[in-house]
Structure formats: C-alpha cells, structure tokens
Amino acid sequence: METKSHEQLHIFFFPYMIQGHFIPLINMAKLFASRGVKSTLITTPLNAPLFSKAIQSSKKLGFDIDILVIKFPTEEVGLPQGCENANLATTREMNEKFIKATFLLQPQIEQILDEHRPHCLVADVFFPWATDVAAKFGIPRIMFHGISFFxxxxxxxxxxxxxxxxxxxxxxxxxxxxxxxxxxxxxxQMPTFPKQSSEFTKLFKEAMESEEKSYGFIVNSFYELEPAFADHYRTVFGRKAWHIGPVSSVSKAADDEASLDQHECLNWLNSKKPNSVVYICFGSTTNFIDSQLLEIAAGLEASGQEFIWVVKREKNDKEEWLPEGFEKRMEGKGVIIRGWAPQVPILEHQAIGAFVTHCGWNSILEGVSAGVPMITWPVSADQFYNEKLVTEVLKTGVVVGVKQWGTVLDVKKEASVKREAIEKAVNQVMVSEEADGMRGRARALREMATRAVEEGGSSFSDLTSLIQELGSPGA
Incomplete structure (x- = not known):
C-alpha cells in the first residue's frame, strides 16, 4: 500500500470512553488492520484491558494493531480516581466534569500525534477539538458519530x-x-438538555462546528440498509462519508467461538424451535426502575412467549422488580440473565424470533445482521430516529409506544410502558398476521448485510476507496 513516503498507511482511532462508542471503533480498527493498515487505538488505563482483550484474536492473525494509553484527567476536574468511563459518571454533575475532562485530553493527543505522525486520525464526534489538532500536523481528521445515515x-x-x-x-x-x-x-421525543448544562451545550455546539471542518465521516452502516439517507447526506448536505459496516462482522470472522465458553443460554436455545424465543436487552447504559421491570415481567408472562431477558440487577433474596414466584413459573419457558450476555451469538441463534431493544445503533445493526424483527423501546440519544427507521422505513418491527425522550440520568418515578402494551407488541411480532412479512423483510436485510462486507460488496468497496484516498498524496 503506497502512501506519501511509500511507508505503510498508519491510522489512529480515538473512541469516546463509553462502551457503545468504543466497541464499533475497536472493530473498525480491526477492519482496517485486516486490510493491511497499521491501526493504533488510543484509550485510558481503566479501559485498556478491555481493548487488549478485544484485539487479541486480530493480533494472533498477524494484523498490525496496537494500543496507546493516555492519562485521563480525573483529579483535575474533581472526579473520583478511576472514573474513566462515561457509564461511571452517575450524576449530572459528574457527567459535566467528565465532559470537561475530555477537553483536557488535547495536549496528550497533540504530543502523540507529534511523536508518531500517523496519516489520519479517526476521532469520536465527542472530541470536537480533534479536527484542529489533526490540522496542526497536516493530517485529515475523520469523524465517527456512531449513528446511522438516517x-x-x-x-x-x-x-x-x-x-x-x-x-x-x-x-x-x-x-x-x-x-x-x-x-x-x-x-x-427530541433530545433535551437542561439550560444550566453548560458543558453539554458547549460540547454539542463545538461538535457541530468541527463537523463542518473535518475531512469526512465514517459510518457503521451499509448502503442497501438506508440508500436514500446515505445519498441525501452526501449530496444534499454535501458531506463526505464512507459506509463500511456492519463492522461487527470483523469480530465474527476473527474471534474464536470457543472463547464464549458456550454460555448456558445458548445451550438452552438449542432446545427451542426456530423463531420461538423473544430476546430482551436494553444496552449497557439503560437502567430501568423496579416498577418498569415489573411491568416487563408481567407483559412477558401474559404474552405466553418464551424469552431470554438481560437485566442489570444483582441476584438477591428479595427482588422487588419481579412478580412473586415469577422465576419458578417461568422455568423452562424463560431465562433471566443478570449482567452481561453474548448478544451477537444469541441474536444469530435460529430460535430467536424477536428482539426487544432500546434502539441503540449498535444493537439495531446487530439485529439487522441477524435477520431478527424488533420491538422498539427508545430511551435517549438517537434512538427515537432509529425506531422510525426500523418501524416505518424498513418495516421490520413494531413500537412498544414510548413517547418521552430522557437521558440515562433522568430518574423516573413510575413505569412509562405498561404490561398490556408489552404483551401486545411481543405477540404482534411473534404470532400476528403481519409477523411473517416482518420476518421475511428482516431476513432479506440479513442477506444484504452479509453481502455488503464481502469482497465487491458496498461496504467492502467504500473501505477500499477510503484506504486508497488516505494513501494517496494530498489526502
């Protein structure tokens, strides 16, 4: 691969410190490395072990992929030591301090760009200052948003x-x-931020400004999924953008299946009929109150469908969020996983017939790649837009009926979605007259997703042209 000085193309990847942002960028770095590009991920001490584990299989395959660790300035902004992931900033005040800390990372990024002189910096949208820093060293800054073209x-x-x-x-x-x-x-259903939230306001204002100046956008999507919106973004808005997804495909190709330790829920799924199980998971940041979890449990039981439900709760003697005797009644019919679950292998299992999701873009893409119809339950960020794409454009899902946008820090006093709505949405996707049509459309999208990342596919070709462009003089 030729670059300005005939050396190997070298790209820095700098994800925001939260799971939903760093997983796709890690996969992106692996994807570029699989095509002969030297890829370096930048992160902080607390997050580094997760990054190392994620790139292990790629390194074994001989891909040129590294990690650079920078210090996260917790003390400087008054955050507790080790608060290096946005998930750990559990109050609005901590969140403000966390954003402030990310602006203080600039001198360290300047230093490592000066030292390593990569050919390009792919940086998260939440680092608006990265555009000017890259310009200082005469390299293009490509922006990663982590959302769809839609x-x-x-x-x-x-x-x-x-x-x-x-x-x-x-x-x-x-x-x-x-x-x-x-x-x-x-x-x-629109994002709202408190008036007093100066750090949020500053971040979004500066992000919009840096979008105008950045070299272009890298999007974890594929053309066939949202062609009208990919075209609209590039032609009407005049933004330079490359779709190279679904980037999770690189993990499937590289990861050793044995590393999953055959999670017991996969064995349980093996005993179930095709399309007979509902999978419920709301991502890594959504945390529902007990009364809402109670409604979900009651809705699932009333639907009569089999299920796997991932919940962010520890097991304890008295569980207020479950109806009395629920787990005993659901034996053999439903599985509750407390904590982490291997989402991609679960979704890809033939027994899964529907996915209840918070509509985070990573989850939507994983559902699309697995060919599974969805029940949409948006919470915050871009999730209400994604719901519209799934239910009104792709027509591969139904809404559960959420009306109110809210940040993960908003404390709700009561359940916003009642058991009747949950039961209705589950049965609509699993057993109604329209279920077959949704399933057929979802399967067609799965085939398109598979083809997009194969040689000659739309995402494969877009990645090729981006690598060639970055490797040519004057990029």
Missing part, C-alpha cells in the same frame, strides 16, 4: 430548521423538514 440526516435537518421550536406543546406533531421520506415526531 439519524445523521434527521438530526442535521432538525438542528438547521428547528421545526420543534414553534410548537405549542410537547405532544404536538411535526414533520422532519428537507428529508427523503415523511417522518413525524413530537417535541417530547
């Missing part, structure tokens, strides 16, 4: 035209302006 276009349209600003109430409906299809939302 959400990129929608959020840009909403930011430019502010259609929700003129509404008289939060429940009033508006249509996204200058958009390829007609999508309606309410103001209550």
């Amino acid at each position: 959400a990129l276009c929608a959020s840009l349209s909403v930011a430019l035209y502010e259609p929700h600003a003129k509404l008289s109430s939060d429940s009033e409906v508006f249509t996204i302006p200058n958009f390829p299809v007609e999508i309606k939302l309410t103001r209550s």
